[in-house]
Amino acid sequence: MTQTVRITDHAILKYLERAHGLDVDAVRRHMSGLAATAVELGAIAVTIESVKLRLRAGVCVTVLKPSWPAIRPERTE
Structure with missing residues (x-):
């Protein structure tokens, strides 16, 4: 069975930066x-x-x- 590996947002950003040359500072x-x-x-x-x-x-x-609201609508409970 193949194990699923969780990838953090930080790891994705560093992968794009280092493996694909994404200039994060320019973005x-x-x-x-x-x-x-x-x-x-x-x-x-x-x-x-x-x-x-x-x-x-x-x-x-x-x-x-x-289309998403900039603030969350108030919850009614």
Whole structure:
């Protein structure tokens, strides 16, 4: 039986960087430039290049599908 190996996000990022030459710093600079005006305006998210960047205190904390809400709706229990 083949064992399933869990791969962390960190390992995937390092694989793309080291095995395929992904320039992570260039991607970071690109995303920062896309989000700069939204951060200056105090936005919680900005939709650019077919994704939504979720912003918190000047930091892009995640990337969402454009149709997903930038904040979670309140739960009703």
